[in-house]
Amino acid sequence: MNGDQGPSFLTLLFAAGSCAGAIAVVLSRNVVRMAFWLIVSLGSVAGLFFLLHADFVGATQLLIYVGGTVVLLIFGVMLTASGPLLKIPTSPAETFLSAGIGALFLAMIVSTVGAVDWKAAAETIARQDPAAGPPVSGEGYNAPEEGNTLRPIGAALLGVRPDRDLGREPGPNGSIALSTGYLLPFEIASVHLLVVLIGAAYLARAKRRRDRDSGESI
Amino acid sequence: MSVLAAVDSLGDLFEETWGLSSGWTLALAAFVHAVILIQLFAVAPLVFVWLERKVSGRIQDRLGPTRVGGRFGWLQGLADGIKLIQKEDLVPTAADGMLFRMAPYIACVASFGGFMVLPFADGWVAVVSDIGVFLLFGILSLEVLGIILAGYSSGSKWSLFGGMREAAQMVSYEIPLALCGLIPIVALGTLNLGDIGRMQSGWLFPNWMIFHDPFTFLAFFVFFTVATAGCKRAPFDLAEAESELVGGFHTEYSGMRWMFFYMAEYGSMFLVSAVAAYLFLGGWHTGLAPLDAGIESLRGFGRNTIVEGFSVGSYVANLIFMVVLVTKASLLVIVQIWVRWTLPRLRIDQVMQTCLKYLLPMSCALFLGVAVWPLLLANALGRTSLIDWPEGWSRPLGERVPRRAAASDELRVTRVRSAERGVRNAEPSGDSAFRTPHSELVTRHSSLVTSSNGGAR
Numbered sequence: 188m189n190g191d192q193g194p195s196f197l198t199l200l201f202a203a204g205s206c207a208g209a210i211a212v213v214l215s216r217n218v219v220r221m222a223f224w225l226i227v228s229l230g231s232v233a234g235l236f237f238l239l240h241a242d243f244v245g246a247t248q249l250l251i252y253v254g255g256t257v258v259l260l261i262f263g264v265m266l267t268a269s270g271p272l273l274k275i276p277t278s279p280a281e282t283f284l285s286a287g288i289g290a291l292f293l294a295m296i297v298s299t300v301g302a303v304d305w306k307a308a309a310e311t312i313a314r315q316d317p318a319a320g321p322p323v324s325g326e327g328y329n330a331p332e333e334g335n336t337l338r339p340i341g342a343a344l345l346g347v348r349p350d351r352d353l354g355r356e357p358g359p360n361g362s363i364a365l366s367t368g369y370l371l372p373f374e375i376a377s378v379h380l381l382v383v384l385i386g387a388a389y390l391a392r393a394k395r396r397r398d399r400d401s402g403e404s405i
Numbered sequence: 406m407s408v409l410a411a412v413d414s415l416g417d418l419f420e421e422t423w424g425l426s427s428g429w430t431l432a433l434a435a436f437v438h439a440v441i442l443i444q445l446f447a448v449a450p451l452v453f454v455w456l457e458r459k460v461s462g463r464i465q466d467r468l469g470p471t472r473v474g475g476r477f478g479w480l481q482g483l484a485d486g487i488k489l490i491q492k493e494d495l496v497p498t499a500a501d502g503m504l505f506r507m508a509p510y511i512a513c514v515a516s517f518g519g520f521m522v523l524p525f526a527d528g529w530v531a532v533v534s535d536i537g538v539f540l541l542f543g544i545l546s547l548e549v550l551g552i553i554l555a556g557y558s559s560g561s562k563w564s565l566f567g568g569m570r571e572a573a574q575m576v577s578y579e580i581p582l583a584l585c586g587l588i589p590i591v592a593l594g595t596l597n598l599g600d601i602g603r604m605q606s607g608w609l610f611p612n613w614m615i616f617h618d619p620f621t622f623l624a625f626f627v628f629f630t631v632a633t634a635g636c637k638r639a640p641f642d643l644a645e646a647e648s649e650l651v652g653g654f655h656t657e658y659s660g661m662r663w664m665f666f667y668m669a670e671y672g673s674m675f676l677v678s679a680v681a682a683y684l685f686l687g688g689w690h691t692g693l694a695p696l697d698a699g700i701e702s703l704r705g706f707g708r709n710t711i712v713e714g715f716s717v718g719s720y721v722a723n724l725i726f727m728v729v730l731v732t733k734a735s736l737l738v739i740v741q742i743w744v745r746w747t748l749p750r751l752r753i754d755q756v757m758q759t760c761l762k763y764l765l766p767m768s769c770a771l772f773l774g775v776a777v778w779p780l781l782l783a784n785a786l787g788r789t790s791l792i793d794w795p796e797g798w799s800r801p802l803g804e805r806v807p808r809r810a811a812a813s814d815e816l817r818v819t820r821v822r823s824a825e826r827g828v829r830n831a832e833p834s835g836d837s838a839f840r841t842p843h844s845e846l847v848t849r850h851s852s853l854v855t856s857s858n859g860g861a862r
Binding site for chain 1: 503
């Protein structure tokens with residue numbers, strides 16, 4: 188993105204790709220083709236993240252949404268896609284209802300985006316004291332434009348916010364109240380995932396049935 | 406995403422010699438670099454197909470290709486390519502035409518995309534990313550989409566079976582692949598492939614990650630096994646299994662589209678081998694400290710020859726290092742070929758069992774081990790490396806991170822120039838922070854730590 192010169196060619200390309208993919212998902216009737224267009228749409232969103240220097244979010248988008256979810260989707264589709272389930276017919280009522288919900292959601296997003304004063308926000312970011320930035324640009328580390336987009340996120344997930352705390356003036360008693368990171372949400376998410384994993388393993392385990400007469404498991 | 410430093414300097418050259426506008430020169434320079442990268446991606450299969458025929462021939466007590474291009478059949482790959490281009494492009498009537506035509510491209514693009522973040526030498530990389538390994542695995546995991554779509558859209562039962570097997574195999578083998586990739590990364594503390602390469606400078610023993618500790622040593626073999634399975638190579642090539650499924654997912658394909666699948670396969674074989682070379686085998690370094698130092702001393706020679714920031718010496722040094730890296734990766738590809746023609750194919754249940762019952766627990770145990778290793782070493786020996794004899798053979802990993810002044814100078818010149826031209830919105834504030842001396846940052850950091858400690862008291 189070139190700031191003043193408007194969006195770059197690649198930004199427009201990926202934006203068009205994500206919108207066209209999303210529209211094609213809605214318009215196509217075949218489940219696997221929908222999955223393909225979903226790949227196009229989600230992959231273009233990942234491309235937009237890369238253009239905004241958000242490498243980690245972009246790679247996660249590729250790995251989790253494009254790679255993981257769509258593989259599982261295709262997996263499920265291939266097990267079920269036969270005869271009546273291959274094409275999904277929609278009744279007019281369904282079309283009307285989902286179009287209404289989609290239009291409302293679009294209106295909400297448009298109004299939200301329109302409510303932000305982007306010029307003022309850009310000036311605020313530019314005004315921030317560069318000395319208060321994270322200790323990422325020292326000798327041996329890359330500048331953000333060269334791919335250093337991970338350290339601030341990693342530090343914040345570990346509960347440290349050097350981008351906020353470094354270079355701050357100490358308070359009256361000579362101490363700084365440190366900003367909090369995202370260690371607690373991060374840990375909650377990991378425990379949640381662990382619970383889901385154990386639950387899935389419990390549900391998917393081989394069930395043993397008892398034979399009534401002999402009492403032996405079969 | 407990143408400053409494409411090489412693209413910028415080539416763009417400068419075009420701008421100065423032909424007087425084009427900066428936007429066009431950037432596009433042209435990016436095109437030139439992409440074509441160079443595609444050449445590597447296209448020539449690798451050409452060579453490896455010949456190698457595969459030759460190695461399989463020798464293993465089976467045959468001669469392999471002997472006619473095309475002299476005694477050793479050097480041009481067999483080219484002959485194969487020409488033959489495949491001439492063939493008719495068939496689409497079965499039962500197939501889903503659009504997806505059938507699209508699937509080879511997805512597989513090919515996913516495999517090729519991984520080369521974006523792969524450095525070929527220090528600084529010779531299209532996209533510098535601090536999450537390089539993660540991004541590379543993320544892109545590479547998309548190859549399976551092409552295979553599954555091919556299997557589904559062919560409208561053939563053989564293909565569907567092949568696609569299903571590939572899906573099951575990939576979903577399970579990605580877990581040990583990621584875990585094994587993490588094992589050296591836990592020891593190194595970075596995901597940046599360039600930094601990973603730089604950290605393994607010096608003598609191969611004990612500076613290469615494979616010799617770092619017993620866990621990384623074992624992890625290399627697990628990683629290589631899993632990576633072989635990830636490229637659906639024999640003995641894990643259940644997706645094609647020509648003795649059962651005719652050709653598996655590519656049964657219905659012919660000509661160029663079939664070739665795209667093979668380009669993707671050989672491309673990703675080379676890619677995972679190069680990643681294995683980076684994670685375990687010292688990246689672009691030869692492993693002989695004096696030789697590496699000699700090549701490094703070429704850097705900075707003949708600076709600013711054609712354009713500002715370009716150095717002939719650095720170019721030659723990078724070229725030598727690239728040859729070293731490509732040699733390492735090719736040797737690993739040869740091992741993959743050797744394994745393919747030596748071991749029989751596993752059954753699908755055996756493939757799953759190998760992954761979930763053996764490789765996965767092994768990689769988990771190795772991961773735990775490598776996490777505990779520094780603690781063990783510090784308590785038992787009181788130092789950070791297993792061997793510190795002779796003196797100076799192994800420096801602590803962290804000391805090897807900072808990049809040399811020469812390389813960062815070159816990058817800085819390019820970055821400042823691109824910022825001046827307004828090609829990217831490289832903020833000048835970020836640049837001044839980049840020049841902040843390390844010592845000052847350390848002081849600032851330590852003052853923060855002391856003051857926060859004071860606050861806690």
